[in-house]
Amino acid sequence: MPRDKLANLFTEECGALVPSHRQKNETLALGFEKWLATLKCSQSMRARCELWLRRWLDFLGPDDVCAATTSRVRLFVADVATKDCLSTHTMRYAFCVLRKFYRFAVLAGAMPYSPCDLIPFAKSIPRRLPRTLSEEEIARMIEAAPTPPERAALEIFYATGCRLAEVAGMRAEHFDFRQRQIIVLGKGEKERICFFGSRAAQAVKAHLAGRTKGPLFRNGKGRALSRESLAIIVRRAGQRVGIEGVHPHLLRHSFATHLLDRGADIRFIQEFLGHTSVQTTAIYLHTAVASLAKIHRKFHPHEGENAPCPKTE
Numbered sequence: 001m002p003r004d005k006l007a008n009l010f011t012e013e014c015g016a017l018v019p020s021h022r023q024k025n026e027t028l029a030l031g032f033e034k035w036l037a038t039l040k041c042s043q044s045m046r047a048r049c050e051l052w053l054r055r056w057l058d059f060l061g062p063d064d065v066c067a068a069t070t071s072r073v074r075l076f077v078a079d080v081a082t083k084d085c086l087s088t089h090t091m092r093y094a095f096c097v098l099r100k101f102y103r104f105a106v107l108a109g110a111m112p113y114s115p116c117d118l119i120p121f122a123k124s125i126p127r128r129l130p131r132t133l134s135e136e137e138i139a140r141m142i143e144a145a146p147t148p149p150e151r152a153a154l155e156i157f158y159a160t161g162c163r164l165a166e167v168a169g170m171r172a173e174h175f176d177f178r179q180r181q182i183i184v185l186g187k188g189e190k191e192r193i194c195f196f197g198s199r200a201a202q203a204v205k206a207h208l209a210g211r212t213k214g215p216l217f218r219n220g221k222g223r224a225l226s227r228e229s230l231a232i233i234v235r236r237a238g239q240r241v242g243i244e245g246v247h248p249h250l251l252r253h254s255f256a257t258h259l260l261d262r263g264a265d266i267r268f269i270q271e272f273l274g275h276t277s278v279q280t281t282a283i284y285l286h287t288a289v290a291s292l293a294k295i296h297r298k299f300h301p302h303e304g305e306n307a308p309c310p311k312t313e
Helices: 003-017 022-038 043-060 070-084 088-107 135-143 148-160 164-168 198-208 227-240 248-261 266-273 278-286 289-299
Strands: 181-185 191-195
Touching: 022 043, 022 088, 043 070, 043 088, 043 164, 070 088, 135 148, 135 227, 135 248, 148 164, 148 191, 148 198, 148 227, 148 248, 164 227, 164 248, 191 266, 227 248, 248 266, 248 278, 266 278
Parallel strands: none
Antiparallel strands: 181 191
């Protein structure tokens, strides 16, 4: 028998013995995406979950996603970490997506248990402290902005502490310049009021130039500027003054840390940031080193000029 016919016969036999589960996997993936929508997850979160789930399905190939083992999950995370040189935060996120997907599969009755249940991976990786910029660095970035839209974007990110998706969704008609506040649609489709100061108000007014309706930031076609374009504006603003790795969430971290440094209550900062739990906001306590040092020197009994001197024999 010719070699090519033998190869085709072997392929057909293997196909009969090991059927493909791609269609079943795709059905579960679509159901998972709809489930996330019912949970009112943000569009950006759904997109990231879909991205990591697709990578997991590509990794499995024709294998049944419901037959995956704990070892297979570990191998996947290790594989993507090696190929992409992922940070611990990204590795944790990838695993959390798989854990959420298999939680859905169990609830849907597709499998009796999740292969992620026995992996304490997400808890074993320590959470990193957020990086922040100094007040002087942010001032230099804003002063170096070459156009009104770029200056307005930097001012509004820093003044409100909003997320990238929240700023991208801002509209001109939602601004109240008299009260210096704006209605923002945050995570979980929850609305909250964010505040901004006089400098941000001036920058936004200069950018709008009398316009009172439509997206705050628009592209050449008059549509809302994409999140990617806004992120590029922020990154280039940092590069313009010699600061690499600047992104919108870095301005959010800086917003929270600078408020803490100046004595703001963490409960108020929680409301400003739109955090559901104060535990999420508490991580900024560790970055507000200047404020913590002042409090320690002011209130600890063994600090300052009036501290009692130790007795010497």
